[in-house]
Amino acid sequence: MSNMMASIYNIRMLDELAEKSTVIHNIHPLMKVLTTCLYLVAIVSFNKYELSGLLPLLFYPIIVITLADLPLVPLLKRMLIVFPFIIGIGLFNPLFDRIPMVVLPWIQISGGWISFLSILLKGVLTISAALLLIATTGMTRIAAVLDMLKIPKIFILQLLLTYRYITVLIEEVGHTLRAYSLRSRRERGISFSDWGSLTGHLLVRTLDRAQRVYHSMCCRGFTGEYNAGSGTRIRTVDILYFIGWGLYFILVRYFNIPATIGSLITGVVR
Amino acid sequence: MHMADALISPVVGGAMWAVTAGVAAYSIKKVQNDLDEQKIPLMGVMGAFVFAAQMINFTIPATGSSGHIGGGLLLAALLGPYAGFLAMASILVIQALFFADGGLLALGCNIFNLGFFTCFIAYPLIYQRIMRKGYSTGRIFAGSMLSAIIGLQLGAFSVVLETFFSGKSELPLGTFLMLMQPIHLAIGVVEGLVTVAVLGFIWQARPEIIEKVALGEALGRISIKKILAGLAIVAMITGGIFSWFASANPDGLEWSMFNTSGKEELEAPAGIHQTLAAIQEKVAFLPDYSFKSQSETNTIVNETQGNWPVVDAGTSVSGLVGGVMTLMLAGMTGCCIYWLKKRSKADSI
Numbered sequence: 001m002s003n004m005m006a007s008i009y010n011i012r013m014l015d016e017l018a019e020k021s022t023v024i025h026n027i028h029p030l031m032k033v034l035t036t037c038l039y040l041v042a043i044v045s046f047n048k049y050e051l052s053g054l055l056p057l058l059f060y061p062i063i064v065i066t067l068a069d070l071p072l073v074p075l076l077k078r079m080l081i082v083f084p085f086i087i088g089i090g091l092f093n094p095l096f097d098r099i100p101m102v103v104l105p106w107i108q109i110s111g112g113w114i115s116f117l118s119i120l121l122k123g124v125l126t127i128s129a130a131l132l133l134i135a136t137t138g139m140t141r142i143a144a145v146l147d148m149l150k151i152p153k154i155f156i157l158q159l160l161l162t163y164r165y166i167t168v169l170i171e172e173v174g175h176t177l178r179a180y181s182l183r184s185r186r187e188r189g190i191s192f193s194d195w196g197s198l199t200g201h202l203l204v205r206t207l208d209r210a211q212r213v214y215h216s217m218c219c220r221g222f223t224g225e226y227n228a229g230s231g232t233r234i235r236t237v238d239i240l241y242f243i244g245w246g247l248y249f250i251l252v253r254y255f256n257i258p259a260t261i262g263s264l265i266t267g268v269v270r
Numbered sequence: 271m272h273m274a275d276a277l278i279s280p281v282v283g284g285a286m287w288a289v290t291a292g293v294a295a296y297s298i299k300k301v302q303n304d305l306d307e308q309k310i311p312l313m314g315v316m317g318a319f320v321f322a323a324q325m326i327n328f329t330i331p332a333t334g335s336s337g338h339i340g341g342g343l344l345l346a347a348l349l350g351p352y353a354g355f356l357a358m359a360s361i362l363v364i365q366a367l368f369f370a371d372g373g374l375l376a377l378g379c380n381i382f383n384l385g386f387f388t389c390f391i392a393y394p395l396i397y398q399r400i401m402r403k404g405y406s407t408g409r410i411f412a413g414s415m416l417s418a419i420i421g422l423q424l425g426a427f428s429v430v431l432e433t434f435f436s437g438k439s440e441l442p443l444g445t446f447l448m449l450m451q452p453i454h455l456a457i458g459v460v461e462g463l464v465t466v467a468v469l470g471f472i473w474q475a476r477p478e479i480i481e482k483v484a485l486g487e488a489l490g491r492i493s494i495k496k497i498l499a500g501l502a503i504v505a506m507i508t509g510g511i512f513s514w515f516a517s518a519n520p521d522g523l524e525w526s527m528f529n530t531s532g533k534e535e536l537e538a539p540a541g542i543h544q545t546l547a548a549i550q551e552k553v554a555f556l557p558d559y560s561f562k563s564q565s566e567t568n569t570i571v572n573e574t575q576g577n578w579p580v581v582d583a584g585t586s587v588s589g590l591v592g593g594v595m596t597l598m599l600a601g602m603t604g605c606c607i608y609w610l611k612k613r614s615k616a617d618s619i
Contacts, residue, residue: 044278051589052596058600066611085272097440119438127373130367139364157314158317162357169318188329190328192328195328195464196466199467202323203319206319211312261595262588
């Protein structure tokens with residue numbers, strides 16, 4: 001039950017955040033999608049032992065979060081929920097890769113730990129990229145971008161309908177599960193004998209609902225097309241936003257800024 | 271078994287995006303040809319149903335634990351393979367965007383692992399063949415169980431291969447397989463049992479829903495040969511393009527040379543190097559903080575032991591110091607923007 005409420009809350013929160021009007025929100029969605037793609041490619045293209053070179057990429061989420069007025073805590077919470085899988089796979093690195101790699105005067109760190117930390121950092125950056133995109137753009141505008149990119153309308157319509165009905169169906173499943181839990185003895189889940197009937201009933205109701213949805217769409221003139229309205233024009237500032245970040249990502253990718261700063265300070269030039 | 275962006279390389283992510291886009295384009299074409307518009311809301315609402323149904327915890331008898339469904343096979347069985355694949359893709363897109371469950375770059379991998387194997391391998395080759403003689407409770411059981419297990423085994427195998435070829439995880443192929451396949455056998459059994467229970471119920475309560483799909487009505491029969499041929503072509507093209515790209519930019523796929531830092535300075539032309547060195551002499555507030563002698567001994571020790579890559583204390587320290595400085599700078603930038611915005615807001619009031 002609690003995870004259902006959390007899901008609905010999460011979707012609604014991101015929906016509401018996307019409706020804000022800030023500098024970032026007003027950037028054309030296509031440019032935001034392209035910037036996010038470039039950002040992701042830049043992150044994952046770093047080799048597996050890279051750590052310091054990745055750090056300047058933190059500027060992107062920090063600047064976007066502050067400029068877009070996004071709350072930090074819910075986004076961090078979301079990140080933590082996804083982290084166990086990344087940690088689960090990454091934690092094997094220190095076990096299998098024990099060659100010392102970083103030698104400081106007081107400690108030696110193995111390559112496995114470096115690559116593990118690199119995976120964690122990449123995780124933070126990539127997860128924040130996806131969340132920031134949706135929190136500043138919203139599903140409808142992303143669908144408009146897909147339309148601009150000539151993705152077939154049938155897929156976009158299907159995606160939007162799925163998205164629209166998720167909250168409705170989660171609520172319905174939530175009600176059913178609450179009713180079930182009130183009538184069962186401290187069961188943690190659905191007992192084996194009820195697997196088919198409970199889920200099956202939900203499914204039958206869903207199919208009937210799909211029929212009603214279709215009829216009401218027909219009543220409102222549905223002809224198989226989804227009209228998202230005319231898209232906004234791309235302004236110069238939108239293009240500059242993309243080019244600016246793009247150049248920064250390329251610079252960070254090919255030039256290790258922290259290492260340069262570090263060597264300037266410590267004077268270690270060879 | 272959603273893959274995360276942090277664990278894949280751009281080459282694997284890009285190639286899987288291309289392959290998945292190919293399968294999706296083919297599915298869309300088939301759906302457009304065969305589907306009446308009535309089915310579009312059905313696909314949407316069914317996608318939402320599976321999304322919600324994934325949150326139901328099913329108590330597994332005699333174990334005390336619980337599991338949930340993936341739903342790929344259920345979608346294929348109720349919508350047919352093409353519409354089922356597209357519905358699964360929508361679910362994964364929404365999960366990646368709103369729940370950060372599986373990254374955007376790994377989306378191609380995830381759609382392929384969870385959608386392709388169930389809808390285009392397990393469903394037509396196992397499920398449909400078993401159901402050829404007509405539906406019965408026994409056949410629904412055999413077909414769903416086998417398809418769910420094999421679909422998930424193939425999906426898990428694909429996760430292992432994609433992770434292995436990305437080269438971010440140190441897990442040896444064999445160990446990873448030994449971890450993933452048995453776990454997904456158990457998950458497959460649960461998935462199969464839930465699918466059996468649901469399809470069995472629907473078969474008794476509303477048989478026409480299942481019969482419609484069985485007749486291939488409005489959804490068309492699947493041509494696995496066409497799919498595989500198309501897939502092979504896409505794989506060859508993307509393989510060619512990406513291997514060219516990878517050889518031009520070796521960082522992506524290469525199993526790693528360690529270069530926490532210092533690489534650019536070494537490769538930089540003499541002019542830049544000298545200017546940097548000159549600036550350094552003026553700026554460095556820890557000028558003699560070099561570990562050169564120590565690093566040399568370490569390097570020798572490592573070479574004699576056959577260890578690799580090269581270890582260098584100097585670059586380690588400068589990387590660390592530079593990293594901390596960058597972090598502080600990033601934090602300060604955030605604080606500055608926040609402060610400036612707050613001030614401008616206060617001014618406007």
